[in-house]
Amino acid sequence: MHTPPLPLTRDLVLIGGGHTHALVLRKWGMDPLPGARVTVINPGPTAPYSGMLPGFVAGHYERWELDIDLVRLARFAGARVILGGVEGIDLDRREVNVPGRPPVGFDVASVNVGITSDMPALPGFAEHAVPAKPLGPFAARWAEYLEGDGPASVAVIGGGVAGAELVMAMAHALKARGRSAKVTLIDSATALSATGPKAAASIRRAMAGLGVDLIEQTQIEHITSDYLQLADGHRIEAEFTTGAAGARPYRWIAKTGLALQDCYIAVNGHLQSSDPHVFAAGDCAHLNEDPRPKAGVYAVREAPVLFDNLRAALDAGQMRRYVPQKDYLKLVSLGGKSALAERFGTALSGRLMWRWKDHIDQKFMNRFRDLPQMKPAPLPRVHAAGLAEALGDKPMCGGCGAKVGRGALRTALSALPATQREDITPLPGDDAALLTTGGARQVMTSDHLRSVTDDPVLMTRIAAVHALGDIWAMGARPQAATATLILPRLSPELQQRTMAEIMATATEVMREAGAEIVGGHSSMGDEMTIGFTVTGLCDADPITLAGGQPGDALILTKPLGSGVLMAAEMAGKARGAWVAAAYDLVTRSQGQAAKILRSAHAMTDVTGFGLAGHLQGLAETSGCGAVLDLDAVPVMEGALDLSEQGIRSTIYADNRALAPELPTGGKADLLYDPQTAGGLLAAVAASDAERLLAELQDAGYPAAIIGHLTGTPGLTLQS
Known part of the structure; x- marks a missing residue:
C-alpha cells in the first residue's frame, strides 16, 4: 500500500542563520518533527563563522572555510530557505516581513540574527568605513583591499578583544604580503578592559610586536576616505577603516513590539521573548535571568535548549531552562599562528594555543561540512522486476530535470491526428499553438514543474518565467494565464498561507510580463507542482523554429547549468552560493530580451531537452545544420565542476541520445543538461548579431554568440 507523506500542520520560522540556528537545523535533520514545516530566512546563502574571521583576515584560512552553507544545511534538515533580509515581525498577524516577497507566516519563530558594529552616529563612518559585523561584507572588502599593492594604512575602532584580534590579523597579513x-x-x-590583567598585557605585547599603534582615551570626530580626525587634533592615516566597537542590534528589532533590554530582545530562561511564540538566541538576545556578555560560546550552548523548546512550543515535549556558564575559555588570535588562552584569570599564549584554537574551530565547522548521509528506505523484499532500475540510484530531479524524455514525448505526439480546426495553425516542433480568434493571432502554451525548492514564492517565480518562455520565444506579448497547482498535504491554515504566497507571486510576475492571472485549478498530492497555461498576442508573424537560414548567428541569452546545479543541490553537493546565483538566473525575465530579438529568423527557449536538443529541433525544422563554438557557450558558476564530478539530471541520458554526433566530456556534457526557465536561443542575421548582442548585454543579460547555422544537416563543434 502506498503511504503518502504526513501532512504539514505548523510553521516554524528561523530568522537568521547564526550559530544557534545552524546547530538547530543540524539537529533537526537528525531528528525532524513530523508535521512541522521549517523555514530559515537569511540575507545570503551562507553564514560566516566568527571564530575563524581573524584567521581569515591574517591569511591562515581561505574565504570559503569561514562559511556555514545554509542552503546545503537546510536541504539536510528538510527546511526551506528564503534568501532575504528581514525587515520586521508582525506579532498580531504572525508574519515575518521580507522585502520583495509576500509575508512569511509562522506559528513559532526564533530570532538569531547576531548584531552589527555599524556606527551611524560617527560622521563619515557609513561612507568611508566598513563595520566588522556582519562578517560577510567585511570579509569581502578586506580581501579586496589586501590584494592591492604599495604602502597600506588601516585603522580599527574599538579596543576590545574583537578589535585587538582584527588589528593584529591585519598587521600580520600586510607584513606577510611585504x-x-x-x-x-x-x-x-581603555583597551582590553574586559580581559584579565595578564591576558591584556600579553595582547598589548603582541600588538606592539606587530607594529600596531594603540591610541586610547581619545574620541574620533569624523572619518574621511584616507584619514580619521581625532578630537585632540591629530589625524590618523587610514585607507581602510573598520569598526569593532559599538555593537548593537539591528534597527528592525526595536519595531517588533517585543520587550527589549538595551535594544536587545529580552528572553527568559526558556529563551522565550515577551511573546511566548517568539524565541531569540545569540548576540541579539538579552538573558533576563542571568545576563551574559556577547560571546559565541553562549550561542553554541543555547542550541540544544532552543531545539527542545521550539519543539515544545509546537506541542512536542517539555520546555527546559538554559543555564549559562559563569566563565568560559577565551581564545584570542595574536596575528600569526599564535593565540592566547584565558580562563579564570590564567593566561597562556603561543603556537600550541593556536593549534588548540584551530582544532576547536575546525571541529565546529566540520559539523556542517560533513553532514551525515541519511540512507534511503530499502526496497521491499518482494517487488516486481525492474523496480530497482526504474528507481535509480539518486532522487528524482525537480524542474525540467524531472520531465519525460523527448523520445517518449515525440512517440506519443506522433500518434495524434492532424487538427481539423481552421482557426488552429500547426507549428511543427514548437511548444506553443497558434490560434486565430476574431482576426487576432494568439499563441497558447502550458507548462508545469515539479518543485526544485520548497519555497513556494521562489518556485512560483521559476515556474512562471519558465511558462512565459514559450510566449517570448515566439515574439508574442503575454496576455493571460491560469495556474495549475498541486500542493503537498497541508493543514487548512498552511494551505491558506501557501496559496496566498503562490498567487501573490504569480500575479506579480505575470503583471510584470504584461499578462493577468485569470483563474486556475488546485489539488493536493505528495509534493508541490506549479504550472501555468499562458496566452500571448502576436502583433506580427510569430517567430517559429522554421525560419532559420544558413549563415545565421546563434545567440543564447542565459548560461547553461541549472539542471546539474539543481540535481547537486538535491543531493547536498552544491555550494549554496552557486545555487543562489542559479536561482537568480532562472527567475530572470526574458521579456526585454524577446523585444530585442524580435527580428530573429527563428527562436526557441532552452529548457528540458538541453541546448543540444533544442538547437537540433530548431536546425531540423529550419532545414539547416549548426556549428557550436563550445568555448563561447556561457555556463553557470559551479556547473562545470559538478558536471565533472559525474552529477547528472534525471533526463541527461535521454538528452544525450538526441545528439549522438556531438562529443561528451568536460564542458560538452552541459550541452545535454536540462534547463529550467532557460535562456532564449535565437537565429539572427549575421550582420545584426553583434548589435543585438550589445543591446542584450546592455540590458543586463549574460548573452553570447555561440555558433551559427549551416546548410549541412547535423550538429558539430567548431574546430
Missing part, C-alpha cells in the same frame, strides 16, 4: 603598513587601534576608553 607591504609597509601603518596599523592603528583606537579606543575612546
